[in-house]
Amino acid sequence: MIQRPKGTKDLLPADTVKWQFIESKIKTVLENYAFNEIRVPVFEHTELFLRGVGETTDVVQKEMYTFKDKGDRSITLRPEGTAGVVRAYIENGMASLPSPIKLWYNITAYRYENVQKGRLREFHQIGAELIGTNNYMADAELITMANEIFRSLNIQDIKLEINSIGCPVCRAKYQEALKEYIGKNLDKYCSDCKNRFEKNPMRILDCKVENCKEYNKNAPVILDYLCEECKEHFEKVQETLQECNIKYEINPKIVRGLDYYTKTVFEFIDEEEGLTVLAGGRYDGLVKELEGQDTPAVGFALGMERLLELFDKYNENIEVKKPEIFVATIGEEANKYGTRLVQKLRAEGKYVVKDITGKGLNAQFKYANKIGAKYVITLGDDEIKNKVAKLKNMETGEEEEYNIE
Secondary structure (H helix, E strand, O other): OOOOOOOOOOOOHHHHHHHHHHHHHHHHHHHHOOOEEOOOOOEEEHHHHHHHOOOOOHHHHHHOOEEEOOOOOEEEEOOOOHHHHHHHHHHOOHHHOOOOEEEEEEEEEEOOOOOEOOEOOEEEEEEEEEEOOOOHHHHHHHHHHHHHHHHHOOOOOEEEEEEEOOOHHHHHHHHHHHHHHHHOOHHHOOHHHHHHHHHOHHHHHHOOOHHHHHHOOOOOOHHHHOOHHHHHHHHHHHHHHHHOOOOOEEOOOOOOOOOOOEEEEEEEEEOOOOOEEEEEEEOOOHHHHOOOOOOOEEEEEEEHHHHHHHHHHHOOOOOOOOOOEEEEEEOHHHHHHHHHHHHHHHHOOOOEEEOOOOOOHHHHHHHHHHOOOOEEEEEEHHHHHHOEEEEEEOOOOOEEEEEOO
């Protein structure tokens, strides 16, 4: 038997009904904040992610699904959503539209990584990008909107952590201090951290290897090196969150795994599992890096697989929608009439099922009961002739005759 590839998952009807409920709730929140949906390709030219995500990241170095197409072009399945959205923003001239631009997406993404709880190789993200303003209020609005998503889904025990990783100017000074600190023990760090040391030392702080985490405990803190502009920006983000009664903790070790971030970064974390469910931040240099106009932006993405696990903890099970009516027929004329009747009822917005297998009447009733139909209409040739139909309430067992029209 051919099985699904490792790191993928089949979403069966019992799963998709929950996904659709969650997606509809999130869509409502996003639209209430005036975000419009954008859809971008599943695959892009590899260069987009090399430049957009960053060559020193684990995503680019270890996790991307990259291949040559028949035109010998290097193509990559998208490992995240932001780079593709920014490419679409530039390519389609969206900078000429009223600013800021508010976009959201619902995508599958692909990373070749170790499969674990809530982390697959084909995974689903819902994200939002706010492009065209460097004002702190945009950061606060994105965080507030993310918080509202969790509230709308009745998800509790979720913790917000924030940090600022500064701008290129103050970050350069911080990286010097960080390299001086790490350099004293560099030979004791893992091979990945040694490779990151010259190009992107801040990524060392995000290392999950226990030995490296131990050596990072007393590392310099980026907040001590922020320039006045970045410090003021971060303080105003905090003040706005406080005004909105949104609780948060400052975590100076949040650096995020993608190179395009600047200033504010944030994560919403499941307190019980310690896993990040939603994460994002400001990325003021990405549009320019991808050859667009110098345009500030901020965004986030949430992982649907982890969100679904949290949703199940705090919400009752959502069942697959059941038919209002099942139409059972006996005889050829009744079958023809029943087919027309079903078409009419469906056109009126009713959820109706009719036998299409030629089963006997008892078997049709058993099937109607199994699929949870609320009512069964029984039509036979005599009913057609006499212009009556039997309607049975499957819950109470009561049956009545009605005029067939």
